[in-house]
Amino acid sequence: MTFSPRTYLDHNATSPLRLEVAEMVVRALQLPGNASSVHAEGRAARAEIEKAREKVARLVGAKAKNVVFTSGGTEAANLVLTPGFRRLGQAGPTGLLMGAVEHPCVLNGHRFPGDAVGIIPVDRDGILDLAWLKSHLEKGGTEPVLVSVQLANNETGVLQPVAEAARLVHEHGGLIHTDAVQAAGKVPVDIAALGVDAMTLSAHKIGGPKGIGALILASDQFEIGDKLIRGGGQEKGFRAGTENVAAIAGFGAAAELAQACLDREAGRLRSLRDEAEAQVRRIAPDALVVASAAERLPNTFAFAIPGLKAETALIAFDLAGVALSSGSACSSGKVKRSHVLDAMGVEPTLAEGVLRVSLGWSTTKEDVIRFAEACERVVGTLYKRKASAA
Template structure:
């Protein structure tokens, strides 16, 4: 590997910002007005926000009037997962049923009391147990239930059958939220087709800026009564505070590109992911690919090699110029065993070796070749060291 040459393969943690998004942000930063002001400068800032709202709505197959900007995916999920989510004229959600492999922002950030929450089990591939969910919904009788299931898992890339889940929940009068943060820009999004009531997004997973996300309501007949951030009337009275016009503009630009390049990028990334997986299996035939028998995002390869611990292996990859992850990047840089793999029933010793390759818009075939070369060195070196210590 040439000096200083690196391959960034951690897009599920964050994607490098797209030039178009950065340019949109720079243009917006030059706008002096507050978007809530009525003068020409304020109207220009407002117009920038509304153009971005249209672009984000198109990415999700939704209506712009139902898009609410937040500070990111975490705030979006914290806001949505509330007993005050309801259909107009109906009572709020009485209980929360949430997938056991969900992102921590859902599992730990919801606003339901502990006694009103149950986790939906997943199978060995990480797919939600619909039979369990159907049985549990049939026993509910205390008002609408809110079901929250990721469209795609951030650690394994496993895609959930959200449309089927939503049909089941609707039959029992419940509400459905899907965290589509990882799915956006990698699989088609269509709120009507999915049948969900609420969908949440984050810009920095699709090449937009960090610190901006969105809650998208299926219709204006859905509301969230209890606000997280109170004060002014911004974002249709859902989220107070002066809007981050530059970040919103960058989000819109990234959403527009993600939608326009979706089909081409999906095919390209799947080919690169499959090539990386083939190299991995050649170098380490004993490697386990998590969720490998389920539908996965085209860019994600989560694996472990028996006997290798992630903490050691990730440092070794980094020294070889390859940026990987052990799973979720939301644990203050710590490498810890994955709750996702625990929910899937993965043996603790194997789960401690879990690593993730995630590809994106700047990834090339050369990056995959570098990963393969680094993998050969890392696996050979660490196994050699392990064998000599035995």
């Protein structure tokens, strides 16, 4: 068996580009036409975009006409989380409610005034407090609100009760968006079954190119009054600018691959994830596995070993040839305590040591073995240093 010099276990940050996707991107890069042009070259570029739109739509059970391509999940969330998002002919939302463990693109990227924003608490497993949401909606009167609840947490893998939240929101005349960036391609996602009005995706979480994402609407009966990027009429007026044909084609290829092997990959990754988790518990019996009792993505677990700081441990794992994360890779690139863990009530000294393991299409049994070997060395070395310094 030939081992890779590195073991990459940070797929929730970015999943490596699949070979088939790279080949699609290269082919699309060679198309000379602008997709808005009417000549044959322009029509060829347009055809690639529309084929990709169909593939991305199928991944989440949507209609292709309701897929809007953006530069990524962050732009897609910024685009839709606005008072200008509304059903045709109806008033837009006057306020925004967000889960306490949302991704920063939601917490910091929305376009509501601060006094119109509320935070939905979570329990110790990081699961949305639906009773709080129901009570707040009942007290809110007749003014419609927009609610944003992620489908799966990027740091812990915890899956949220989005369908139940959607039912509550719609009973009170509101709108609901879900950030499905981490969930799509890892667990079955169906926009109609979830009952949400809008969903956001990102290609590079499923082995697609970086810098391409999508806003998915539940129907064509929605509009956004205050567009983020204005100019031409691309993407049916939702997002101006010449389309990134190569990245869009790559997104479509990645979506098609993810859908084709969804069930098989979920089972394979869950088995590998459980084995890696068991190895951590064996090596450090006092380790905390975050939200281990909750329903989680099959590829993700977060853990902390008392006495180990994340920053030190990440460097040690990296030197041992294993790439992990301390949580979201979308912040400053520095290790800092997670707002997700704070919202869950994780004890601060433990929270400062939480590491995330996230597997993906390229992960093998050998990667888990290498992770366990590195973990054993890291724990032994750092504990020895700690003991000698005491």
